Amino acid sequence: MIKFHEIKAGDIILAEYEGQRSEGEVIELNRDDKEVCVRTSVQEFWYTTDQLYPIPLNDEQLEKFHFQKQELPDGSVKYMMGPFRILLRAKGDFSAFEIWYREDRRHMAQPISVHELQNHYHDMTKIDLVREPAVRV
Secondary structure: OHHHHHOOOOEEEEEEEOEEEEEEEEEEEEEEOOEEEEEEEEEEEEEHHHEEOOEEEOHHHHHHHHOOEEEEOOOOOEEEEOEEEEEEEOOOOOOOEEEEEEEEEEOOOOOHHHHHHHHHHHHHHOOOOOOOOOOOO
């Protein structure tokens, strides 16, 4: 379950409907009733927070946002999108890592979810972190 105050329009989360969980994007919030409208591949639907779940942040999720991955000689891994950086101390280890944008550095002492990364990214850059189709060259 995700707390209502953590959710923002544009966040990518899992929504459960009739026992099935589908990845979707938050498109609207109803603060009065604490309901969240999520667009999945099937439909747009209003959910309560007990029907919403975080997506763990991992390499696959960062690929979906088109982060560039760089494996470093010391075994660490850096993900880059413009001047925004994510540094893992060990490949695939999202248990503790660092993110930074220009002079703003943040240390994550525990794993975070996709929507939390999106919220950090927006807070740091003032730009939404969205999934857009890959640009083919």
